[in-house]
Amino acid sequence: MSSFADPIVDGARRARPVRPRRAPVSRLGLILMAPALLLLTLFFFLPVALTGVFAFTDLSTSTGIGRGDYVVTPTLLRQLGDKGLSDTDAEAVARSSVTVDAAGLARARAAGVDDRFLDEIERRFMGRDYEAPAGFVRDLRGLRTAPRRPRDLKSAAALFETSVLNQRFATSQALAAQLEAMAPEIAPAVRARIVEASFTGARFTTENFRTLATQKETARLVGNTFLYVGATLSLFNVGLGLFLAVVLFYMPKGASSLFSTLWLLPRITPVVLYAVMWKWFTWEGGFLPILADQVGLPSFNYMKGSVVTAWATMITLNGFIGASFGLILFSGALRAIPLQQLWASEVDGASRWQQVRRIILPQMRWPILFVTAYQTLSLLSSYEQIWLTTNGGPGRTTSVWALEAFKTALSNYTGNLEYGMGAAMALVLVVVGLALSLIYLRLFKFSELVGRPKIEI
Numbered sequence: 327m328s329s330f331a332d333p334i335v336d337g338a339r340r341a342r343p344v345r346p347r348r349a350p351v352s353r354l355g356l357i358l359m360a361p362a363l364l365l366l367t368l369f370f371f372l373p374v375a376l377t378g379v380f381a382f383t384d385l386s387t388s389t390g391i392g393r394g395d396y397v398v399t400p401t402l403l404r405q406l407g408d409k410g411l412s413d414t415d416a417e418a419v420a421r422s423s424v425t426v427d428a429a430g431l432a433r434a435r436a437a438g439v440d441d442r443f444l445d446e447i448e449r450r451f452m453g454r455d456y457e458a459p460a461g462f463v464r465d466l467r468g469l470r471t472a473p474r475r476p477r478d479l480k481s482a483a484a485l486f487e488t489s490v491l492n493q494r495f496a497t498s499q500a501l502a503a504q505l506e507a508m509a510p511e512i513a514p515a516v517r518a519r520i521v522e523a524s525f526t527g528a529r530f531t532t533e534n535f536r537t538l539a540t541q542k543e544t545a546r547l548v549g550n551t552f553l554y555v556g557a558t559l560s561l562f563n564v565g566l567g568l569f570l571a572v573v574l575f576y577m578p579k580g581a582s583s584l585f586s587t588l589w590l591l592p593r594i595t596p597v598v599l600y601a602v603m604w605k606w607f608t609w610e611g612g613f614l615p616i617l618a619d620q621v622g623l624p625s626f627n628y629m630k631g632s633v634v635t636a637w638a639t640m641i642t643l644n645g646f647i648g649a650s651f652g653l654i655l656f657s658g659a660l661r662a663i664p665l666q667q668l669w670a671s672e673v674d675g676a677s678r679w680q681q682v683r684r685i686i687l688p689q690m691r692w693p694i695l696f697v698t699a700y701q702t703l704s705l706l707s708s709y710e711q712i713w714l715t716t717n718g719g720p721g722r723t724t725s726v727w728a729l730e731a732f733k734t735a736l737s738n739y740t741g742n743l744e745y746g747m748g749a750a751m752a753l754v755l756v757v758v759g760l761a762l763s764l765i766y767l768r769l770f771k772f773s774e775l776v777g778r779p780k781i782e783i
Contacts (some may be wrong), residue, residue: 339411374756380749381535382722385528394527396495398520406523415516418509422489423458430486439482443471459487498525534750543730551727555640555705562645563701564694567652572682574653575660589653592646600715604643606627629715633723636716640724648704652697659693660686695770702766703759727755 355664385391405414426447434444446469456462468473473479479654490508495501498521505517512520538544568605570589574582592600606612619625628635663686671681709729712718718733733739735748 336623377749377752377756380746381753382530382532382750383528383746384531384533384744385746385749387741387745387754389526389528391528394525394685396521396524397492397526398490398501399492402520402524405519411516411520415509415512419505419510419520420489420491421508422491423508424459424462424483424486426451426454426462427484433480434485437482437485439485440471440473443469443473443482446471459483462486482675498522528746531746534747537747538750538754546722547725547727547730550723550725551706553637554703554724554726555645557641558648558705559698559701560647561641563648563652563705564697565698566645566649567697568656568690568694570649570653571656571660572686574657576678586653586657589650592651593650597710598714600643600647601711602717604639605732608635608639630652630719633720636720636724640712640716643715644705644708647711648701651701655693655697656690659690663689691770695766695772698770699766702762706759709724727751731755 332630344614398419400420403411403419407413431444431448435441447466450469451462451465463480466483473482488508490501490504495503495504501524502517502521505512505520570585574585577585595603598613608614610625612625614628615625626632628637630636667685668681671685676684707728709726709732711734712724712726712729716724718729731748731751734744736743738744
């Protein structure tokens with residue numbers, strides 16, 4: 327065997343890339359990260375997962391979280407009547423009958439009815455059935471031990487009534503059997519429909535999304551949300567924030583610091599105090615109505631007095647908060663631009679506008695992308711300023727999707743909080759937010775922004 331090495335093989339070995347060794351996982355690092363991961367799971371991932379689960383249920387305060395029963399109520403029959411249940415079937419379900427049996431006597435004794443009266447009922451009417459409670463009451467009046475007061479007599483007779491209404495059944499089979507016994511003329515399909523609708527517990531369903539897709543209110547909420555997010559984002563969060571950052575960039579340092587601090591006030595002010603200040607500014611007797619009255623303009627409650635002024639107030643008060651956020655980020659990004667580029671452009675005779683257009687804006691794509699994406703998600707999910715000021719008024723003309731989801735799930739005027747519907751509306755916001763984020767990444771060419779600078783190639 328030759329002792330000389332093959333130069334081709336040696337070159338291939340030298341050209342073979344060496345894989346870097348992976349750094350060992352530090353147990354101490356995992357221990358230190360464990361509390362953060364636990365909090366992240368409990369307060370982010372778990373709520374998101376539960377929202378996704380609840381979105382496909384009809385969970386509400388009326389259903390509860392535990393196991394439900396089957397209950398037919400007059401309200402349920404009216405609701406089914408609106409959906410096509412005939413009056414004849416509804417009357418058959420609501421029909422009551424009387425059966426004198428041991429169970430009825432036991433209920434009467436437990437309710438405190440006179441034992442002598444019950445003993446006489448047992449001797450005279452045991453095992454008898456009445457199609458209508460009125461006939462049973464008429465026979466009871468003929469008993470020697472019957473109560474003298476008509477109310478007491480009817481209360482005692484009601485203990486022997488048999489009815490489907492307002493009775494709790496543990497299973498659907500029990501309710502179906504009772505309906506078949508009480509109203510045999512009802513068709514099996516109608517009976518099954520009543521049994522299904524009478525369940526008081528939560529069920530997995532896609533009805534929430536079907537309702538959102540078909541109700542007229544959805545189109546108005548989508549339009550309001552689009553107007554609110556689009557106007558606030560373009561005029562204030564990005565537009566005004568970027569304009570202020572550029573203006574303060576060319577101002578002296580002292581004046582720039584002062585104005586930057588003043589523009590931070592809307593963001594650092596507590597939201598309740600901020601809303602109260604805007605109410606003082608726009609309500610009757612406030613600064614703006616008094617000023618308008620002095621100059622001869624219409625003076626009224628600008629926050630809720632008209633639809634146009636309500637929208638202007640809502641967008642402006644939210645926009646000032648967003649503009650201060652954009653001002654902070656854009657100002658930091660402007661300081662990262664090398665001043666030599668601006669000095670060189672001045673030597674070439676560039677104006678301020680040309681510097682902004684040709685030098686500053688092209689290098690602000692990444693900050694503009696971040697502010698646009700972040701503030702879009704923030705505005706989609708924000709409702710507290712609207713809730714504390716216009717509350718969706720006048721009427722519901724300024725109500726947006728997030729506010730409606732909050733009211734549906736947590737602040738319903740009817741008292742029946744619809745957790746399932748509120749979770750479905752929140753899930754729609756999550757999907758829309760993710761879709762918009764992907765659109766922004768492609769629109770701003772995210773791959774180029776995070777790639778290697780072309781000047782280094």
